[in-house]
Amino acid sequence: xxxxxxxxxxxxxxxxxxxxxxxxxxxxxxxxxxxxxxxxxxxxxxxxxxxxxxxxxxxxxxxxxxxxxxxxxxxxxxxxxxxxxxxxxxxxxxxxxxxxxxxxxxxxxxxxxxxxxxxxxxxxxxxxxxxxxxxxxxxxxxxxxxxxxxxxxxxxxxxxxxxxxxxxxxxxxxxxxxxxxxxxxxxxxxxxxxxxxxxxxxxxxxxxxxxxxxxxxxxxxxxxxxxxxxxxxxxxxxxxxxxxxxxxxxxxxxxxxxxxxxxxxxxxxxxxx
Amino acid sequence: xxxxxxxxxxxxxxxxxxxxxxxxxxxxxxxxxxxxxxxxxxxxxxxxxxxxxxxxxxxxxxxxxxxxxxxxxxxxxxxxxxxxxxxxxxxxxxxxxxxxxxxxxxxxxxxxxxxxxxxxxxxxxxxxxxxxxxxxxxxxxxxxxxxxxxxxxxxxxxxxxxxxxxxxxxxxxxxxxxxxxxxxxxxxxxxxxxxxxxxxxxxxxxxxxxxxxxxxxxxxxxxxxxxxxxxxxxxxxxxxxxxxxxxxxxxxxxxxxxxxxxxxxxxxxxxxxxxxxxxxxxxxxxxxxxx
Numbered sequence: 001x002x003x004x005x006x007x008x009x010x011x012x013x014x015x016x017x018x019x020x021x022x023x024x025x026x027x028x029x030x031x032x033x034x035x036x037x038x039x040x041x042x043x044x045x046x047x048x049x050x051x052x053x054x055x056x057x058x059x060x061x062x063x064x065x066x067x068x069x070x071x072x073x074x075x076x077x078x079x080x081x082x083x084x085x086x087x088x089x090x091x092x093x094x095x096x097x098x099x100x101x102x103x104x105x106x107x108x109x110x111x112x113x114x115x116x117x118x119x120x121x122x123x124x125x126x127x128x129x130x131x132x133x134x135x136x137x138x139x140x141x142x143x144x145x146x147x148x149x150x151x152x153x154x155x156x157x158x159x160x161x162x163x164x165x166x167x168x169x170x171x172x173x174x175x176x177x178x179x180x181x182x183x184x185x186x187x188x189x190x191x192x193x194x195x196x197x198x199x200x201x202x203x204x205x206x207x208x209x210x211x212x213x214x215x216x217x218x219x220x221x222x223x224x225x226x227x228x229x230x231x232x233x234x235x236x237x238x239x240x241x242x243x244x245x246x247x248x249x250x251x252x253x254x255x256x257x258x259x260x261x262x263x264x265x266x267x268x269x270x271x272x273x
Numbered sequence: 274x275x276x277x278x279x280x281x282x283x284x285x286x287x288x289x290x291x292x293x294x295x296x297x298x299x300x301x302x303x304x305x306x307x308x309x310x311x312x313x314x315x316x317x318x319x320x321x322x323x324x325x326x327x328x329x330x331x332x333x334x335x336x337x338x339x340x341x342x343x344x345x346x347x348x349x350x351x352x353x354x355x356x357x358x359x360x361x362x363x364x365x366x367x368x369x370x371x372x373x374x375x376x377x378x379x380x381x382x383x384x385x386x387x388x389x390x391x392x393x394x395x396x397x398x399x400x401x402x403x404x405x406x407x408x409x410x411x412x413x414x415x416x417x418x419x420x421x422x423x424x425x426x427x428x429x430x431x432x433x434x435x436x437x438x439x440x441x442x443x444x445x446x447x448x449x450x451x452x453x454x455x456x457x458x459x460x461x462x463x464x465x466x467x468x469x470x471x472x473x474x475x476x477x478x479x480x481x482x483x484x485x486x487x488x489x490x491x492x493x494x495x496x497x498x499x500x501x502x503x504x505x506x507x508x509x510x511x512x513x514x515x516x517x518x519x520x521x522x523x524x525x526x527x528x529x530x531x532x533x534x535x536x537x538x539x540x541x542x543x544x545x546x547x548x549x550x551x552x553x554x555x556x557x558x559x560x561x562x563x564x
């Protein structure tokens with residue numbers, strides 16, 4: 001019985017191992033393709049590893065193409081996304097620790113926005129941003145997904161568990177509200193902040209739809225839009241495409257390796273709603 | 274600063290953003306859908322004229338719209354069961370052991386959840402390429418004729434769906450694993466003592482206890498697939514001849530390629546109503562479940 005179960009576990013492990021290799025294969029193919037000379041990337045038969053690896057296509061991304069600017073724009077998007085986490089924490093604090101008129105209905109409104117699919121409303125959202133002259137700015141590309149009702153909810157839940165006495169004591173000592181928020185509330189929120197910041201990084205780094213719609217001028221494109229345009233060049237150059245894809249994916253993979261716990265926790269929380 | 278203003282100051286930035294992008298767009302879609310707003314009207318909204326329900330009438334008579342609706346339906350019907358079954362199966366298998374090997378494997382299955390769809394779609398486009406793609410090469414090695422993965426109207430939807438499934442399972446494996454962890458071990462041990470086989474324990478104990486997670490994953494997956502955009506946009510631009518255009522991509526093309534904002538506004542409202550109906554079904558199912 002025991003040996004039987006161990007054998008089953010071994011078989012399951014083998015099956016999962018094969019599945020993991022299949023899941024990871026596109027990434028391997030991407031990195032391998034990014035350093036293959038074009039003749040190899042389009043040649044027959046395709047080799048698993050490059051025979052004569054070349055950094056040429058990464059050089060092209062930063063030389064002939066505008067990827068240095070794209071990378072910079074993506075970093076700006078990420079910073080704005082992280083500022084959004086602070087805004088979200090502020091709202092969570094407001095709902096958790098203050099009693100005020102309209103709190104119930106306003107919080108219901110927060111929850112109700114969770115039902116609205118942001119991606120489906122791209123046309124009216126574009127018109128709104130256009131109306132306030134935020135088209136063709138990175139801020140405009142970041143705003144639609146900056147705050148989500150669910151994250152406000154998460155912060156409120158978390159901050160509710162912070163003892164109110166701590167905040168009151170600081171207030172008695174004459175600390176201003178902004179100071180209380182920065183010195184007491186934010187540090188206490190560190191675990192959930194970490195999760196939300198990592199998710200904000202990934203979300204902003206990867207976002208395609210909003211920058212695609214909002215950015216007109218090529219100089220305002222982030223990596224995602226730049227990479228999507230690599231598919232529209234007249235002569236397909238898979239090496240160049242794979243180099244662009246690698247540039248986008250590898251930083252996120254590194255973040256994933258370091259913050260796997262936070263990321264998994266964040267996704268698990270999103271599964272609890 | 275008056276004490277009463279303080280809470281409003283804390284919630285105001287987030288509330289304004291949520292109102293501007295969560296509530297207002299629906300009102301704008303409704304308003305715009307009753308006008309003939311186009312690219313020229315963007316600079317000067319006064320130039321747009323009221324057209325009543327004309328946009329809805331022509332939308333419902335537009336074969337391209339119905340094609341996009343049908344395509345989205347096919348994506349959802351292909352993708353959602355595939356995502357739910359695959360992620361549940363992988364989660365059950367991964368949950369079998371707490372060993373180091375199994376824990377290391379998890380990372381592999383999680384990674385597609387965090388990587389950019391646009392980059393990943395490019396990689397798949399390369400794998401699918403008819404001239405020098407790896408998949409056709411492998412078919413050739415096996416003695417099979419090459420396949421036009423992305424240019425054959427009958428094949429393009431499954432090809433695009435595979436990419437979205439590959440990506441979509443990762444997140445749901447994480448959610449299912451968390452739900453599996455929440456099942457008290459005693460239940461399973463008691464059943465094992467009573468002589469229940471492993472399969473029996475899964476079907477009689479684990480799956481019923483996962484019911485809530487399964488419903489949740491199914492509904493969120495349906496909602497995500499009804500909005501599918503990135504994969505067809507990068508892989509095919511909706512081609513060949515609209516065979517892979519999703520509703521989101523259709524709206525994008527109507528709005529930003531053709532500048533028909535009033536028309537696209539009408540389509541937005543239709544898509545929103547479909548998604549809202551699905552969401553309400555979930556709420557109702559959960560309430561029935563709880564009672």
